[in-house]
Amino acid sequence: xxxxxxxxxxxxxxxxxxxxxxxxxxxxxxxxxxxxxxxxxxxxxxxxxxxxxxxxxxxxxxxxxxxxxxxxxxxxxxxxxxxxxxxxxxxxxxxxxxxxxxxxxxxxxxxxxxxxxxxxxxxxxxxxxxxxxxxxxxxxxxxxxxxxxxxxxxxxxxxxxxxxxxxxxxxxxxxxxxxxxxxxxxxxxxxxxxxxxxxxxxxxxxxxxxxxxxxxxxxxxxxxxxxxxxxxxxxxxxxxxxxxxxxxxxxxxxxxxxxxxxxxxxxxxxxxxxxxxxxxxxxxxxxxxxxxxxxxxxxxxxxxxxxxxxxxxxxxxxxxxx
Amino acid sequence: xxxxxxxxxxxxxxxxxxxxxxxxxxxxxxxxxxxxxxxxxxxxxxxxxxxxxxxxxxxxxxxxxxxxxxxxxxxxxxxxxxxxxxxxxxxxxxxxxxxxxxxxxxxxxxxxxxxxxxxxxxxxxxxxxxxxxxxxxxxxxxxxxxxxxxxxxxxxxxxxxxxxxxxxxxxxxxxxxxxxxxxxxxxxxxxxxxxxxxxxxxxxxxxxxxxxxxxxxxxxxxxxxxxxxxxxxxxxxxxxxxxxxxxx
Numbered sequence: 001x002x003x004x005x006x007x008x009x010x011x012x013x014x015x016x017x018x019x020x021x022x023x024x025x026x027x028x029x030x031x032x033x034x035x036x037x038x039x040x041x042x043x044x045x046x047x048x049x050x051x052x053x054x055x056x057x058x059x060x061x062x063x064x065x066x067x068x069x070x071x072x073x074x075x076x077x078x079x080x081x082x083x084x085x086x087x088x089x090x091x092x093x094x095x096x097x098x099x100x101x102x103x104x105x106x107x108x109x110x111x112x113x114x115x116x117x118x119x120x121x122x123x124x125x126x127x128x129x130x131x132x133x134x135x136x137x138x139x140x141x142x143x144x145x146x147x148x149x150x151x152x153x154x155x156x157x158x159x160x161x162x163x164x165x166x167x168x169x170x171x172x173x174x175x176x177x178x179x180x181x182x183x184x185x186x187x188x189x190x191x192x193x194x195x196x197x198x199x200x201x202x203x204x205x206x207x208x209x210x211x212x213x214x215x216x217x218x219x220x221x222x223x224x225x226x227x228x229x230x231x232x233x234x235x236x237x238x239x240x241x242x243x244x245x246x247x248x249x250x251x252x253x254x255x256x257x258x259x260x261x262x263x264x265x266x267x268x269x270x271x272x273x274x275x276x277x278x279x280x281x282x283x284x285x286x287x288x289x290x291x292x293x294x295x296x297x298x299x300x301x302x303x304x305x306x307x308x309x310x311x312x313x314x315x316x317x318x319x320x321x322x
Numbered sequence: 323x324x325x326x327x328x329x330x331x332x333x334x335x336x337x338x339x340x341x342x343x344x345x346x347x348x349x350x351x352x353x354x355x356x357x358x359x360x361x362x363x364x365x366x367x368x369x370x371x372x373x374x375x376x377x378x379x380x381x382x383x384x385x386x387x388x389x390x391x392x393x394x395x396x397x398x399x400x401x402x403x404x405x406x407x408x409x410x411x412x413x414x415x416x417x418x419x420x421x422x423x424x425x426x427x428x429x430x431x432x433x434x435x436x437x438x439x440x441x442x443x444x445x446x447x448x449x450x451x452x453x454x455x456x457x458x459x460x461x462x463x464x465x466x467x468x469x470x471x472x473x474x475x476x477x478x479x480x481x482x483x484x485x486x487x488x489x490x491x492x493x494x495x496x497x498x499x500x501x502x503x504x505x506x507x508x509x510x511x512x513x514x515x516x517x518x519x520x521x522x523x524x525x526x527x528x529x530x531x532x533x534x535x536x537x538x539x540x541x542x543x544x545x546x547x548x549x550x551x552x553x554x555x556x557x558x559x560x561x562x563x564x565x566x567x568x569x570x
Contacts, residue, residue, distance in 0.1 A: 255537050
């Protein structure tokens with residue numbers, strides 16, 4: 001993250017009103033709000049919130065890019081139809097870890113036209129965050145994506161699109177300042193990493209069995225993870241003969257996740273599935289191998305009903321407790 | 323594509339008929355459903371009965387509780403090309419299985435002094451006696467279960483059977499976790515989804531009516547539920563309610 005090069009401007013008092021006014025014609029506004037039940041959700045709002053740090057939404061904003069059940073196409077017996085066009089959305093108050101997750105998803109879905117269409121329709125405005133107990137982010141570690149980053153007195157442009165927006169609002173901007181993005185100063189605990197050879201050698205380790213014994217395979221860890229993107233393909237046919245193919249959020253702990261035609265299961269038990277999830281989060285996959293896909297947002301740790309902690313497993317492996 | 327009209331029947335054994343009623347309650351879709359299927363025998367749907375004609379598809383609701391029911395079911399199996407077990411009673415014995423530990427007392431209570439002359443046995447799932455081609459879970463099933471089922475059939479395939487738990491649907495809807503946050507005895511982690519977390523969305527813990535996922539981690543859920551202050555036997559009954567009273 002080369003934030004010394006990010007253009008930053010001091011803002012004049014009415015800047016946010018001007019920004020909202022400028023975007024209102026083209027965009028829906030989305031922001032994180034804490035509901036009466038105490039849960040923080042990213043939701044449609046009437047206007048951009050004044051306070052930008054309302055905490056991490058339980059389900060990250062991947063839900064806008066990869067909806068839980070997303071139609072890919074439908075067929076009515078005569079013609080194929082593409083999904084409806086996506087609304088333009090401006091998302092406010094996105095924390096740094098989620099901006100890193102966005103960068104990650106952008107790489108993974110670089111060639112996915114539906115993702116790209118949704119992505120083009122999002123304007124993402126980052127905001128400062130207040131680390132919680134489970135946070136383990138590495139703000140300097142990986143690149144981030146997004147368009148703007150706002151605090152109460154400054155705004156940074158993170159992309160060409162962000163730059164273009166600021167250009168339109170030049171009269172509400174003050175001087176350019178050389179100022180880094182405000183990062184969380186105190187993260188409760190650094191994320192535990194592990195070297196890949198040590199992980200590879202752990203195949204037969206009892207740690208996987210022990211740590212996965214309590215796993216309920218409820219799927220929550222990946223539902224809340226900002227970089228989990230596994231999906232299943234489900235076909236659905238209406239009684240009138242209209243068929244729709246959907247991609248639906250999946251989870252590596254589900255019994256069908258690694259099962260293939262003929263009934264073979266590449267990961268037949270929870271120990272193998274936990275090891276797989278650990279590998280994916282700590283080392284990534286494919287061309288991104290070697291870069292953790294975990295951004296340290298701590299959502300899985302907070303949401304897991306049985307407190308499975310990938311960092312604790314890394315620490316155990318590092319300590320040779322196999 | 324206009325598929326051939328399927329000759330279907332619904333047969334009812336021990337149960338409340340709620341499954342059949344749920345099918346009948348798909349009011350918005352009944353007219354189009356009637357263009358896809360010819361319902362030749364179903365106690366709540368048509369006055370017609372069909373003694374001999376073969377069925378393309380027979381939906382079976384309810385559990386089997388007597389030798390005569392067992393024989394009837396087996397004869398029906400010979401008459402149908404495909405047999406589908408519908409609802410918790412047909413799939414596991416359902417709540418009818420609750421009699422299991424005190425069956426004699428229950429029979430005496432219901433039948434009085436002639437209890438021992440009536441030949442019955444503890445309610446059994448349909449699959450204990452005949453081959454089952456497909457299952458529709460639930461107590462009762464959702465409208466969408468029936469509609470997806472007949473929709474898939476109209477394309478000549480069975481619907482996709484997913485094994486993802488209610489928990490996943492609950493989180494996807496961003497509902498408050500009743501188990502974690504409120505220490506309520508929610509069976510969402512081990513119950514097959516498909517209901518879009520209907521009960522948790524109303525603040526009611528999942529009661530497991532759609533049956534268990536294939537690799538349910540009951541031990542750990544029981545462990546977690548210790549926080550709910552239910553007694554061991556209450557906990558056991560809760561988990562057994564729709565799963566056929568197997569040992570927990």
